[in-house]
Amino acid sequence: MSLLEIRNLDVRHGLLQAVRDLSLSVEKGETIALVGANGAGKTTLLRTIAGAHMPAGGSVVFNGIDITTIPAYRRVGLGVALVPEGRRLFGQMSVEENLVLARSAGRRGDWTVERVLEAFPNLKPRRHAKAGNLSGGEQQATAIGRALMTNPEVLILDEVSLGLSPLAVDRVYASLQSLIGGGTTIILVEQDLRRAMRVADRIVCMLEGRIVLEGKRGEISREQVSEAYFGLG
């Protein structure tokens, strides 16, 4: 049984259909990179898995449980955590307070503030700093740390590199790599194709709400993905 089974998913924003009859299975421990042009429906898909959008049709089954209509906060308790685009931290609260607050929403598990600070060493000296005063990279690390504090079984990341310096992006991905090495299941949206193809076990390319290409790393080329990206495939 796959960890996550998305079947025939339709998601609408009013009259606009952002996800169309989309099916995707995610195996435990897998890292999936979702790529595609602006407006392809990637964010909508991630948010639907996390429960922030309700689909018009189809189903989302997680660990054998049909979560299609379960509200977002209960999905967190089942092990589904989203790191949203734009991070959305509590800016007046410290890094530590942001992390601690998340714990009560999640499952029981091994993640602690100390472990997050180990996983993101650049946060260590910023532990008591207000989240609103952090650099972009530190904020992103805090946002990922907050999701980890819920002890997720699947970690969903929307455009973690957006607006970060190249050095900050490298740091975030170095930390993600060690999570991947530790067996965490990850679904991420990444605009940088090269990076996506380096980090993921499988690349899934969306266009106009559908999956137009998917393949394991090493089994599809950058050229194939680029063509699918723009609907030339």
Ligand code: ATP
């Ligand atoms: P981006 O990289 O720009 O975030 P994306 O692939 O993540 O793109 P979505 O953000 O999922 O795509 O958007 C898919 C389509 O749905 C787009 O046409 C977008 O304008 C539309 N859309 C997204 N969110 C909403 C919303 N809340 N209300 C109305 N339309 C929306």
